[in-house]
Amino acid sequence: MRNATFRQLRVFAEVARHLSFARAAEALHLTPPAVTMQIKELEGHVGLPLFERQGRRVALTTAGEYMLVYARKVLATLKDAEDTAARLQRLETGSLTIGLLSTAQYFVPALLAEFTREHTGLDVRLAIGNRHQLVQMLHNNEVDVAIMGRPPTELNVRAEPFGAHPHVFVAPVDHPLLRIGHPTVASLLPYAFVVREHGSGTRAVFDDFFQRQRAEPHLAMELPSNEAVKQAVMAGLGLGLLSLHTLGLELEHGLIARLDVEGTPIVRAWHVVHTLAKLLSPAAEAFRYFVLEHGEAFLAKRYGALLPLAPAG
Structure with missing residues (x-):
């Protein structure tokens, strides 16, 4: 493992997340052969196969499951180091990964468009899933912040409501x-x-x-x-x-x-959520503040005419 690269670990974690070489390639903006090559090189460093392949079906081997735990720890540590460096530079640059409840994809992109007009230079990625999948993303430190309804009770998080x-x-x-x-x-x-x-x-x-x-x-x-x-x-x-x-x-x-x-x-209520163990980058902190400041008015303007928001009981 000494010669494994961060690139290989990122590719490995993405294939493990999707259980698909093709979908991982799409998410990473790589070709499927490039993804396959990175995985083969990593398997060479480990000395064991990380995936079982049966046609288009992909599953983690036992070795792959163990290695994924450590790969995620390494990548999370690297991300924290990058966020700390950004804080020290006081720059709102770099990457920002936002986890979305699938329902939130109907309005967050428009809200994000307003945010990026004020904060240029960010590499923003959206990770979309249902509530169970989003909780796993938070647990695995795969997202900086999450937009969701019911906050997780199984994780130590900061959850702040911003709209009905x-x-x-x-x-x-x-x-x-x-x-x-x-x-x-x-x-x-x-x-x-x-x-x-x-x-x-x-x-x-x-x-x-x-x-x-x-x-x-x-x-x-x-x-x-x-x-x-x-x-x-x-x-x-x-x-x-x-x-x-x-x-x-x-x-x-x-x-x-x-x-x-x-x-x-x-x-x-909609909430913006992040784990308390995570040190937010300036970009993530700026997005969190933006959502808390503008989210309620944005939702009211976009959907208020469809239905009075007072519950009937």
Whole structure:
């Protein structure tokens, strides 16, 4: 391992994160052969294979799992050293990795565009996943800060709210429930639901809502993204519960309908989160301050016309 390079460790960690040489190459802006070469060189230094390859399927070997722990520690230490150097120089340059709940990708890029107009020269990377994946990114020190709803309790983090995050029930535009002014929870139960996967924040809000109502909804299907849920609802495959922040275009153009269910909107909060063990770089600190200062007004301006943000109960 003495001759292993930081580049090889970065490539190794990225392949392990995606379990795909092609996706790692895309994330690193390399060609797949270049990624393969870096992994082969690292395996030569280790003296053991790090991945098992069966066609397009990739899995870590036992040696790979052990090496990944140390590779992440080395890369995290290097990143902390770079951040410290940037602090000493008082420069807002370098790299900034922002972890996003998949729901947040509907507004964070626009917020980030405003931030980068004030802070040029940054190399910004977005890492998107569901809540479970985002917690793992924070744990593995793969992101500087994260934008998420419910902060993790299993990690020692600083979580600061910056804006309201309403969730609403949606239906096809011709659904009979739309003829009822304020449908009750009981009136929803004869209909099937299309839901997000376990591990997502949206699914946690859905499950918590019906548990508090002591009701058992019928689940027609479970889907891995907000877009998939929206398409299924619009196709008439079931009702859905989604963040209002994912629905701007569909509501504006009349492609999907919001159900004004009693007890909704279900309002949670968006948080900017980082682990307390991490020393934030000037770039990460600047982004954190920017979100806390401008996030609430940005969300209100972008989504306020779609729905009053006061919860119904």
